[in-house]
Amino acid sequence: MPASSASSAHRPEDLISRLSSAAAEDGGKLKALRELKNQIIGNRTKKLSYIKLGAVPSVVSILSSTAAEDDASSASLLVQSAAAVGSFACGLDAGVKAVLDAGAFPHLLSLISHPNNKVVDAGARSLKMIYQSKLAPKYDFLEEKNMEFLISLLNNENENVTGLGASIISHSCETNVEQKELSDAGVLKRLISLLGGSLCERDASLESLATVFKGNPEVVSMFLGPESGRALSAVTELTKDRYPRTRLLACMCLITIRNASPCYLQDVEQKTKLMLILLELLDDPGQVGDEAAFALSSLIAEKEDLQQLAFEENVVNKLCNHLQKGPLQAKRIQGILLALADLCSKLESCRSRLLSLQVCRFMEWINLQMS
Numbered sequence: 001m002p003a004s005s006a007s008s009a010h011r012p013e014d015l016i017s018r019l020s021s022a023a024a025e026d027g028g029k030l031k032a033l034r035e036l037k038n039q040i041i042g043n044r045t046k047k048l049s050y051i052k053l054g055a056v057p058s059v060v061s062i063l064s065s066t067a068a069e070d071d072a073s074s075a076s077l078l079v080q081s082a083a084a085v086g087s088f089a090c091g092l093d094a095g096v097k098a099v100l101d102a103g104a105f106p107h108l109l110s111l112i113s114h115p116n117n118k119v120v121d122a123g124a125r126s127l128k129m130i131y132q133s134k135l136a137p138k139y140d141f142l143e144e145k146n147m148e149f150l151i152s153l154l155n156n157e158n159e160n161v162t163g164l165g166a167s168i169i170s171h172s173c174e175t176n177v178e179q180k181e182l183s184d185a186g187v188l189k190r191l192i193s194l195l196g197g198s199l200c201e202r203d204a205s206l207e208s209l210a211t212v213f214k215g216n217p218e219v220v221s222m223f224l225g226p227e228s229g230r231a232l233s234a235v236t237e238l239t240k241d242r243y244p245r246t247r248l249l250a251c252m253c254l255i256t257i258r259n260a261s262p263c264y265l266q267d268v269e270q271k272t273k274l275m276l277i278l279l280e281l282l283d284d285p286g287q288v289g290d291e292a293a294f295a296l297s298s299l300i301a302e303k304e305d306l307q308q309l310a311f312e313e314n315v316v317n318k319l320c321n322h323l324q325k326g327p328l329q330a331k332r333i334q335g336i337l338l339a340l341a342d343l344c345s346k347l348e349s350c351r352s353r354l355l356s357l358q359v360c361r362f363m364e365w366i367n368l369q370m371s
Contacts, residue, residue, distance in 0.1 A: 159198045
């Protein structure tokens with residue numbers, strides 16, 4: 001192939017043309033899907049570029065036209081088209097919107113019941129990417145068919161399918177009535193069983209449990225009942241896990257339990273450990289570190305006893321040290337400042353300590369940087 005032709009084949013417009021061509025063989029479409037996926041993975045700029053050029057409807061068209069077939073060639077197309085859809089949706093709301101507007105959601109759902117396990121896995125992974133966004137469709141768990149569908153996901157042997165079920169709970173469960181309905185339907189028990197599963201299942205379960213517990217003492221009491229005592233121990237044990245995100249999610253789950261039912265988790269040593277774990281997680285350079293300060297804020301907000309404990313553990317100094325490490329992302333700074341504000345909201349000792357550290361000028365500099 002001449003150099004000019006080879007160069008043309010890699011142009012975004014030509015790649016989309018190959019995806020859209022009705023005359024293209026399955027092998028050609030498969031190659032084009034792989035090229036597209038490899039170009040957009042982790043590349044926000046290219047994702048946006050291909051979205052503007054109309055690539056998403058072309059990918060979804062391949063997905064929809066092939067979904068009912070179950071031969072080997074079709075399975076490969078389904079896996080690659082689902083993976084491309086998930087790549088567009090991953091970490092980008094504009095990508096999620098484009099995917100949903102193109103009608104991908106019902107086609108991805110249909111893949112969950114496909115006879116080929118690789119297709120099922122690809123569909124579940126793509127749907128999980130969508131459910132990382134607030135734009136994802138919500139489920140009404142008070143409708144029987146939705147509850148049955150959710151339970152079928154949670155009982156699936158594929159860990160990405162069970163993880164999808166947990167992600168739907170985290171995204172969709174918003175009211176005390178829904179929390180109680182999920183618990184009564186056996187979802188709480190199933191989530192507890194997933195705490196002993198794979199990394200994917202553990203993290204999804206912890207996040208979903210926190211959603212089901214939030215502001216609902218009745219559900220928390222069900223979790224902490226005589227038959228579920230080991231479940232609390234399992235969550236507590238996961239605060240020591242080797243993976244930072246698992247440790248963070250376990251801490252957040254325990255904080256949610258404590259905030260919903262203050263009569264639980266009164267042990268001073270355990271509360272101290274939670275604080276120290278969250279401070280340690282602030283060292284994580286990624287999303288875990290960004291979220292750790294907000295979790296600390298949730299732990300100590302409006303709780304004078306915990307603020308006093310934090311003062312004794314030198315938390316004010318440690319947070320200020322983090323602020324002055326720089327450069328920090330805006331979300332990290334916001335979380336640390338929020339935690340400091342909560343620490344200083346009730347105790348003069350915390351306010352005096354903060355002022356003594358002479359960080360006011362530094363905070364003024366931060367405000368200028370963020371304005």
